[in-house]
Amino acid sequence: MSGVQAVDRTDVVLAVEGVLVAFGGVTALDAVSFEVPEGQVCGVIGPNGAGKTTLFDVVSGLRGPSGGRVRVAGEDVTGVSPVKRARAGLRRTFQRTQVFGRLTVADNVLAALDWHGGGGGLMADLAGLPARRRLDRERRVRVAEVLELCGLADLRDAYAAALPVGQRRLVELARAIADRPRLLLLDEPTSGLDADQTVRLRAVVRALDTTVLLVEHDMGFVMDTCDRLVVLDLGRVIATGTPAEIRDDPVVRAAYLG
Numbered sequence: 001m002s003g004v005q006a007v008d009r010t011d012v013v014l015a016v017e018g019v020l021v022a023f024g025g026v027t028a029l030d031a032v033s034f035e036v037p038e039g040q041v042c043g044v045i046g047p048n049g050a051g052k053t054t055l056f057d058v059v060s061g062l063r064g065p066s067g068g069r070v071r072v073a074g075e076d077v078t079g080v081s082p083v084k085r086a087r088a089g090l091r092r093t094f095q096r097t098q099v100f101g102r103l104t105v106a107d108n109v110l111a112a113l114d115w116h117g118g119g120g121g122l123m124a125d126l127a128g129l130p131a132r133r134r135l136d137r138e139r140r141v142r143v144a145e146v147l148e149l150c151g152l153a154d155l156r157d158a159y160a161a162a163l164p165v166g167q168r169r170l171v172e173l174a175r176a177i178a179d180r181p182r183l184l185l186l187d188e189p190t191s192g193l194d195a196d197q198t199v200r201l202r203a204v205v206r207a208l209d210t211t212v213l214l215v216e217h218d219m220g221f222v223m224d225t226c227d228r229l230v231v232l233d234l235g236r237v238i239a240t241g242t243p244a245e246i247r248d249d250p251v252v253r254a255a256y257l258g
C-alpha cells in the first residue's frame with residue numbers, strides 16, 4: 001500500500017473536472033476542477049471577472065463547456081439540459097428573483113412540489129385515490145414546514161408580487177428547497193436581503209441536509225456559512241480550503257488586492 005488515502009467516490013455530489021470555457025480571446029474558465037462531498041456547503045469566491053457566474057452556468061446547464069465534465073452524484077451531466085438536471089435533483093436560484101407573482105407564497109411553494117406531477121392522470125383525480133389524498137396532505141405539511149423554516153409562515157396568503165425583494169428572494173429559496181434537492185445552487189443569495197433576512201438565510205442553508213454550491217460577494221456571509229471555499233481568479237482555481245485557511249492564504253489576499 002502506498003501512503004495515498006483512499007477517497008470514497010460515492011459521497012461526492014458535485015464533481016467539476018477540467019472545465020474550460022472561452023469567450024473569444026478571454027478564457028473565462030481554465031481547467032477548473034473541484035469536488036463537493038454530500039451535505040457540504042461550498043462557496044465560490046473571487047474578484048470581479050474571475051469566472052464565478054460562468055462556472056454556475058456550466059454547473060446548472062445554462063452553458064456548455066468547451067472541455068471538461070460536470071458530474072452530479074457520479075453521473076456525467078455535461079451535455080444534459082437544465083430541465084433534465086432539475087429532474088436529477090439539481091435546483092438553483094437566480095440573481096434576479098424568479099417567483100410566480102400572481103400566486104400566493106404558499107402556492108408558490110406548492111407549485112414547486114407539484115413539479116413532478118401527482119401521477120395517475122385524470123382517472124386518478126376522478127377516482128380520488130386515497131394515495132392521492134395522502135400525497136396532497138403530505139405536500140401541505142411540507143409547504144408549512146418550509147415556510148416556517150424560511151420565516152414566511154405569516155406571509156403564506158400574500159401574493160408574491162406584492163412582497164419586497166428580500167421576501168421574494170426567500171420565497172424563491174423556499175421553492176428551491178421544497179422537495180429536498182440533491183444539489184442546491186445559490187447565485188448571490190444575500191443580494192436584496194436585509195440583515196435579519198441574511199441571518200435567516202444562513203440558518204436555512206445550515207439546516208438543510210442538501211449539498212450546496214453558492215456564489216456570493218458578502219464575505220462575512222461566506223465565511224460564516226460555508227464549510228469550504230473554492231477561490232477563482234482569472235478563470236483558474238487558485239485556492240481551496242476552509243474559510244479560515246482561505247482567509248490566511250497569501251495567494252488569495254494578493255488576488256483580491258490586485
Ligand SMILES: Nc1ncnc2c1ncn2[C@@H]1O[C@H](COP(=O)(O)OP(=O)(O)OP(=O)(O)O)[C@@H](O)[C@H]1O
Nearest residue numbers: 023026027028046047048049050051052053054055
Ligand atoms: N457572454 C460573454 N461574452 C464574452 N465574455 C464574457 C461573457 N461572459 C463572461 N465573459 C467574460 O468571462 C470572464 C468571467 O466572467 P464571469 O461573469 O463568469 O465572472 P464573475 O466572477 O462572475 O464576475 P462578477 O463577480 O463581476 O460577476 C470575464 O472576463 C468576463 O468579461
